[in-house]
Amino acid sequence: MSIIKTIENLEAWLTDADHRNRTLGLVPTMGYLHEGHCSLIRAAKADNDLVVVSVFVNPTQFAPGEDFESYPRNIERDYELAVDSGADIVFNPEAGEIYVQGASTAVEVSGEITKKLCGASRPTHFKGVTTVVNILFNIVRPDKAYFGQKDAQQALIIKKMVRDLHMPVEVIVCPIVREKDGLAMSSRNIYLGPEERKQAVCLNCGLQKALEYLNSGSDDSRSVRKLIEVIENHIKGQDLAIIDYVRILDGETLEEITDIEPGKTALAAVAVKFGKTRLIDNRVLSVEVR
Amino acid sequence: MSIIKTIENLEAWLTDADHRNRTLGLVPTMGYLHEGHCSLIRAAKADNDLVVVSVFVNPTQFAPGEDFESYPRNIERDYELAVDSGADIVFNPEAGEIYVQGASTAVEVSGEITKKLCGASRPTHFKGVTTVVNILFNIVRPDKAYFGQKDAQQALIIKKMVRDLHMPVEVIVCPIVREKDGLAMSSRNIYLGPEERKQAVCLNCGLQKALEYLNSGSDDSRSVRKLIEVIENHIKGQDLAIIDYVRILDGETLEEITDIEPGKTALAAVAVKFGKTRLIDNRVLSVEVR
Incomplete structure (x- = not known):
């Protein structure tokens, strides 16, 4: 088990005789894992033979002035937590691996679902989210993908993207995990x-x-x-x-x-x-x- | 062999024991097949175990006032030509099968590649094309998909969409087929x-x-x-x-x-x-x- 950095190595792992034709769960994350993420990984492990956790702080879902640069990162700790929770591998690509040279294709869900709530104050955010999730689904090709109810709007939008585009993946939304005093983990x-x-x-x-x-x-x-x-x-x-x-x-x-x-x-x-x-x-x- | 109208029946065909785990070619068309399409189907048959020809006049790539209503249709003749050229099935869905109720997700390639040529006079055309081709790729999940060089800009844009989104399909572009006097078939x-x-x-x-x-x-x-x-x-x-x-x-x-x-x-x-x-x-x- 290891941290996989490139699509080429991930593809080799996915198509290895030990891994192909087995059910696969994907937990897409931006890393800095907490108990909320771990609950998704455990749910994925319970449902699938194999679990891939992706750790990718996606630049295109941050607007200028937001916290892309300062977003907390700790891949070594993420790796330990992911494996302890049941992940088979952690996929941790660089931005240049996900976005090819000159990439200019976007996947966008329109309507109230992306305009309301966080879409109002972060107008380009969800376009970045749907595009990167679409790419991750195409690279990993999971049977099921796991998202937290914490990001309720994101979960609704991703389910809509999958339904509208007939993507061959089932989206599973897991309950919010909270600190003892009730604060949602983040x-x-x-x-x-x-x-x-x-x-x-x-x-x-x-x-x-x-x-x-x-x-x-x-x-x-x-x-x-x-x-x-x-x-x-x-x-x-x-x-x-x-x-x-x-x-x-x-x-x-x-x-x-x-x-x-x-x-x-x-x-x-x-x-x-x-x-x-x-x-x-x-x-x-x-x-x-x- | 038959004309398949629904995604459910297509899925049953694709996952049938005789068809799964075999290489699959897709030839997406708007029907009214001519020798240009037949050359794509023959190329697909030469490369793959199985060939699906889709016939779908996609409403979203026509602007108001264009020829969506009058676009020529003849599914019985298309079926005969497709099978004669090597197709295993013809997938001919209604618009409501491809676009679910309330669908509002689009796949769009931006940049000069979609603004020039036909993009200038048909500003919404290629967004309709990339969205429907993305959907067809997700439904059929082919190993290879075949497009004609006749629609050169479309072929470049689809190749770019596949590359940018890491879609697991190879796009093959086949030469223009011409009438005896040199007119490109259309x-x-x-x-x-x-x-x-x-x-x-x-x-x-x-x-x-x-x-x-x-x-x-x-x-x-x-x-x-x-x-x-x-x-x-x-x-x-x-x-x-x-x-x-x-x-x-x-x-x-x-x-x-x-x-x-x-x-x-x-x-x-x-x-x-x-x-x-x-x-x-x-x-x-x-x-x-x-």
Whole structure:
């Protein structure tokens, strides 16, 4: 087992007699693995004969001024964690391996699904994500690929890309893994100062309060406007928290809704800045059909 | 053998014990097959165990006002010709089979390669082409796919898409097949009236004259400006011919060039209208390195 850097070596591994014709799971990551990634790798190992973990900090999904340069990297530690969680190999290519000289082809999902939430503040982000995931799927050709519900919008967009383009891969979305106090795990959590770290739990708590309000039986408990207010009021109680967005949208298409309708899912999603660090979290909301 | 209409039936055929693990060639067409298509099917049969011919008039590569509705169709005849040429099956899906409900994902190659030539007069055309070819590659998953040099720009763009996205397929480009008088075969040739049909040979003759001038040893024989003039003057001699474009560009990138440089290829490409019928033709130009 080893860290594979080139497509040529990966192809040799994939087509080796011991590996071909076996089921293959792919866990695409940007590295700096935490327990959230490890849960994806374990899920992949449970479903497939072989598991490839890719570690690639994709430059095209960062806009100028975002944290591409400073994004945390530690490939040796990633390798240990990946193997301990069940990975067979770690694929860690350079950008020039993924993007050939003069590459100018993009895969883009259009519509509300990419315009809302993080698409509003990061207009080129998802085009970078769908293009690199498409490339990774073509290189690795997995049977199944694993993504975290933490990046709920990303997961919806990738599922849509796969469906629209009829890509021969099944996308599996795994639950958010949280710290003991409820903060969603993220590679960016290490940016937080001690007081910011304490207050960062407000994303999860605010979402939890919305879920409780939805089930409270109040007259306006299904009102999106009211539920957003519940979340915002909670987050605003933290003096270091600066809200980027609090939105509740259709759980599949991310189109605007005014009420949580029985039998349908909605996605409550928040993005909050602490200093330069931008955190996201979400909860799928649904009302029981009685 | 039969005409397969659904992805489900195609998938059953592809994964049948008699067909899996055999080499597979795909010839994507818009139907109304002629000898040019048949030459692609024969090439595919020579290279592969199995050959799939797709017949799909792709709505997304036609702009409003173009000939999508009137594009000639004859699936029974296409089936006979395809099988006679070596096809194992013909895949003839409805648009709703290729484009799922609410589909909004596009694959787009950007740069001069899609802006020049037909990209200038048909600005959304190649986005439709790359998206549908990407989908067909994902559905059929061929080892090799066959395209005609007749649509030289399309072939370059598809090769670039495959390279940029690391798609696991080899793109093979086959030579232009011509009528006895030199007119490049095209499904649209049937639109031509008798006098238009006679004059239509001027595309090929003009290109031939440019090739002759390039090899004439004249001082300006490698000048793109001069070679374009040679082609235009010839075509303008036909009173029914209306030039859409005559261009000579870099043979790989379609970037502007001023001279044909030894050791490099250039693409001389023409589009000419006869009434409502738009015909294209091309010649790869190169100068021997002495």
